[in-house]
Amino acid sequence: MSLISILICGEGPTDVGKEDFVTHQWIEGPAIAFVKAASPVAISAKGIEHRALIRKLKLQKTKSKGHGVKAERLAKYASMRGYHAAICYIDCDSNIDKDHKAKISILTQGFTNSGVSIRCIPMVPMAMIENWLLADAQAYAVVFKQTPKSPALPSKPETIWGSKHDNLSNHPKRYFNRVIDQFQTKPDDYLNDLAYNSRPTALESKCPSSYSPFYKDIQSLKDI
Amino acid sequence: MRNIVWRIAFLLTQKDNSITLESEQFSIVSIHYNEAGLKEHINALDSSPMSNLVYRYQKGVFVMTNEQGLRQDYPLNLSIPSSIMKIIRTFPDIGQLEFINTFQAFVQNSQSLETLSTEKMRRSSRGKTSGIGSKGERLAAFIKQMDSEQKVRFYNNLKPFIPSLNSLETVVKGKPGWIELFLDESWGDNTLKVKSSHISDGFLRIIAFVSLLELDARPGLIVFDEVEDGINPHIASEIVKLLYRYSQAHNRQLVVTTHSSLMLDEFDPSNIIYVYRQVNGAIMAQHIFQRQDVKHMLEYMNPGEIWINTSEQELVGSKQTRS
Numbered sequence: 079m080s081l082i083s084i085l086i087c088g089e090g091p092t093d094v095g096k097e098d099f100v101t102h103q104w105i106e107g108p109a110i111a112f113v114k115a116a117s118p119v120a121i122s123a124k125g126i127e128h129r130a131l132i133r134k135l136k137l138q139k140t141k142s143k144g145h146g147v148k149a150e151r152l153a154k155y156a157s158m159r160g161y162h163a164a165i166c167y168i169d170c171d172s173n174i175d176k177d178h179k180a181k182i183s184i185l186t187q188g189f190t191n192s193g194v195s196i197r198c199i200p201m202v203p204m205a206m207i208e209n210w211l212l213a214d215a216q217a218y219a220v221v222f223k224q225t226p227k228s229p230a231l232p233s234k235p236e237t238i239w240g241s242k243h244d245n246l247s248n249h250p251k252r253y254f255n256r257v258i259d260q261f262q263t264k265p266d267d268y269l270n271d272l273a274y275n276s277r278p279t280a281l282e283s284k285c286p287s288s289y290s291p292f293y294k295d296i297q298s299l300k301d302i
Numbered sequence: 303m304r305n306i307v308w309r310i311a312f313l314l315t316q317k318d319n320s321i322t323l324e325s326e327q328f329s330i331v332s333i334h335y336n337e338a339g340l341k342e343h344i345n346a347l348d349s350s351p352m353s354n355l356v357y358r359y360q361k362g363v364f365v366m367t368n369e370q371g372l373r374q375d376y377p378l379n380l381s382i383p384s385s386i387m388k389i390i391r392t393f394p395d396i397g398q399l400e401f402i403n404t405f406q407a408f409v410q411n412s413q414s415l416e417t418l419s420t421e422k423m424r425r426s427s428r429g430k431t432s433g434i435g436s437k438g439e440r441l442a443a444f445i446k447q448m449d450s451e452q453k454v455r456f457y458n459n460l461k462p463f464i465p466s467l468n469s470l471e472t473v474v475k476g477k478p479g480w481i482e483l484f485l486d487e488s489w490g491d492n493t494l495k496v497k498s499s500h501i502s503d504g505f506l507r508i509i510a511f512v513s514l515l516e517l518d519a520r521p522g523l524i525v526f527d528e529v530e531d532g533i534n535p536h537i538a539s540e541i542v543k544l545l546y547r548y549s550q551a552h553n554r555q556l557v558v559t560t561h562s563s564l565m566l567d568e569f570d571p572s573n574i575i576y577v578y579r580q581v582n583g584a585i586m587a588q589h590i591f592q593r594q595d596v597k598h599m600l601e602y603m604n605p606g607e608i609w610i611n612t613s614e615q616e617l618v619g620s621k622q623t624r625s
Contacts, residue, residue, distance in 0.1 A: 136567060137607050147602040 081122040082299050085156040086110055086201075087131055087148065088167035092269075093207050094125040108207055109167045111273035116293050118300040123165075131155060142188040145181065149188030149200070157194035162302050164189075165199045169206040173239040175287050178204045182291070197302060199295040204288035208254040209235045211272050213289070214280035221271040222261045229256055236285045411522030411554075418510060418526070420503040426480040433517055438510050442483040442498065445513060446472035452516050459544075460512045463537055464505060468493065483509075504532030511544055519552040530562035542568035563606030571597075571605050578618055590617050 088094025088109050095107030104125045113123055126134075128148060135155040142150045149166040156164035166185050170178045181202045189198035203210045212235040215225040225231075232238050232253065240247030245255070258264065265271055281289040414436055422439040430447060431440040448456060461467055468486040475482045483498040485505070498506075514524070526545075533541055542565065549556045559577075560566055566574065571591035578586055590596050591605060596617060599608045609617070 132602070132604055136564065136604060138610060140607075140611055144602060151602075 081120050082117075082162045082302055083160070084113065084121050084123045084163045084165055084299075085152065085159070085161045086113065086123055086125050086165040086167060087128055087152045088125065089128065089169060093169070094167055096125075097127060097130075106270060108211065108269045108273035109201065111270045112207075112210060112276070113165060113201070113296065115274050115276065116278050116296045118297050119302075121299065126152075126155075140191060142184075142191045144184055146184045146188030146191070149185040149198070150192040153189050153192035153194045153196065153198045156198075157192070157196045161196060163197035163199065163299060165201050167201040170202050170204040170288065171206065173205050173237050175204075178202060178288055197298060199292070199298075201292050202288060204236045204285070205239065206250050207273075208250040209238070210276065210281060210285055210289060211269070212238075212250070212254055212257065213284040214276040216277060216280065217272050217275035218257075220275045221265060221268055222263075224261070226257045226260060228260055229253070231257065234284065236287050408521050408523070411520045412524065413522070414525045415510075415527075418507065420506045420532070423506045423510060424483075424498045424501070426476065426482045426498075428479040428481055434510055434513055438506070441506075441510055441513065442472055442481040444516075445470065445483065445509075446481045448516055456512060456516055459515055460509065463508045463512070463540065470509070471495075502532065504534065507532050508537075508541070511541060511548075514548050515544075515551070517552060519554075521553050523555045523557060526556065526558045529558045529560050530565040533565075535564050538562070538565050539568045541565075563610050566606035566609060567604035569605065571600055574605055576617060578614060580620075586618070588618055590619075593619055595619065 086094050086109065088107065090096075091105075091107060093107050093109040095105045095110060097103070098105055106123070106125065110123045110125060114121060131148070131151055135151050135158070137147065137151055137154075140147060140150060145166070145168050148168075152164050152166050166188070168181060168185065170181050172178070182200050185200035185202070189200075192198070212231050215231050218225050218231075232248075235250075238248040238250055238253055240249040240252065242249045242251065245252055247253075258268070278289075278293055282293055413433055415434075415438070417437050419437045419439075422435070422437040423441045425439060425442075427435075427440045427443040429440075429443060431443050434441045434444045445453075445456070457467070457470065460470065464485075464487075466487040466489055468488050471484040471486060472481050473484055474480065483501070485496040485498075485501050487494045487496060501509075529541070529545070530538065545556055545558065548554070558569075572589070574589070574591055575587050576590045578588075580586055591600065591608075596608065596612075596619075599612070603611070
């Protein structure tokens with residue numbers, strides 16, 4: 079069977095990636111690397127910027143709200159363009175389980191409202207992509223040739239939180255930066271490398287609230 | 303060099319059981335620049351070289367104020383009883399209120415194309431003309447009088463909208479001096495010469511829009527009504543780009559009305575003014591996409607989509623609407 083084609087829309091270049099200005103090729107971000115690592119089948123994944131998606135497909139009446147509009151638009155566009163599946167990525171922006179469920183629900187409602195038959199998967203790390211990147215020490219051993227010591231990886235990455243503007247806080251971005259800063263040399267593409275080398279088993283164990291349901295959804299690609 | 307930014311407040315009045323829309327009040331911010339492009343004052347009332355003067359006309363009195371709150375009143379009858387587009391009186395020796403004549407020139411350079419009629423555009427026209435006429439009735443004559451450089455540019459601007467176009471011809475036909483428009487098209491190996499009475503409404507309106515680019519570049523205002531009429535959805539974006547291009551290149555402000563959500567999607571949200579009526583019949587206008595509660599929806603939707611998917615009450619943030 080040919081590759082399963084997936085269209086992924088995220089929030090910005092640091093998650094799903096971005097289009098190259100000159101070549102128009104999609105430069106993959108860590109969210110796509112997570113999808114590829116979790117997929118049970120060979121896939122070809124292409125990203126699309128949200129603004130581009132808004133330009134390319136216009137909605138008429140919709141019952142979707144907020145990010146659900148994005149999910150509905152993505153599903154319709156992916157279906158129209160012949161993709162096998164669509165993945166809508168958003169950050170949870172919270173470490174509270176209830177907020178995560180609400181985000182998943184709003185995306186799922188958007189997919190349902192689209193009325194399309196292709197496989198549609200919500201991807202919502204709690205609280206953001208950095209939390210998942212902080213899950214597997216072995217991925218750091220592969221990418222940086224050593225595991226983080228100071229600080230070490232959090233035991234429950236999904237729960238960390240703090241002020242975004244305080245470099246010493248436990249905000250996922252700040253914590254992740256401190257983890258990365260301890261390594262003298264960094265590969266150019268370490269974000270993607272970390273995502274691709276993070277083991278689903280480790281992610282499921284350390285990020286059970288947000289990664290496990292995503293991983294389960296991704297496994298359904300083998301039924302296409 | 304000067305730049306005038308003006309605002310008109312339309313008033314809805316009720317007299318003798320009839321409702322009238324009047325433009326009794328407008329204000330002008332007059333900013334004066336020196337040759338180096340720096341702001342400088344030229345008005346005696348204005349003591350600060352960097353400040354703007356605001357002139358407000360209301361019911362026979364010009365009120366001039368500066369940023370320090372200094373005020374001077376000038377009783378003048380400006381005679382704008384019904385529409386700002388109508389010619390206002392000339393003031394031959396007006397001294398420091400000379401800007402009024404500049405404003406008058408601005409109004410005179412302005413064109414109201416809200417009654418653009420394809421029926422009129424199809425008709426022959428003659429004589430010298432500075433524009434296509436308020437209904438488009440001088441379109442053929444306007445194209446005819448373009449010089450060769452203009453005609454090449456006009457064709458190049460038109461071609462992307464009408465790919466089958468070979469040329470646009472203006473031919474003297476019938477009565478001497480009367481000019482008729484012909485569209486020369488290629489379809490495969492066939493060429494067709496389509497006379498204006500057979501050109502579609504949409505093509506005629508596109509021809510009119512593109513011809514605007516050949517108008518003189520003078521400050522003024524152009525009004526278009528129902529810009530989407532006869533326009534295929536897939537070229538809506540290009541038409542709006544053309545209008546923006548025209549506005550910038552010709553230093554003219556465009557006021558465009560539309561009932562098309564698709565067309566609305568193509569405009570800069572900050573330029574969109576939503577016009578609606580309150581329950582008491584008053585006509586209101588609002589920059590809805592500058593309101594935070596509507597603006598945040600732009601993260602997920604185009605302006606037209608928001609319009610379709612939101613009630614008027616939500617859009618204007620008030621219960622004082624008809625719906």
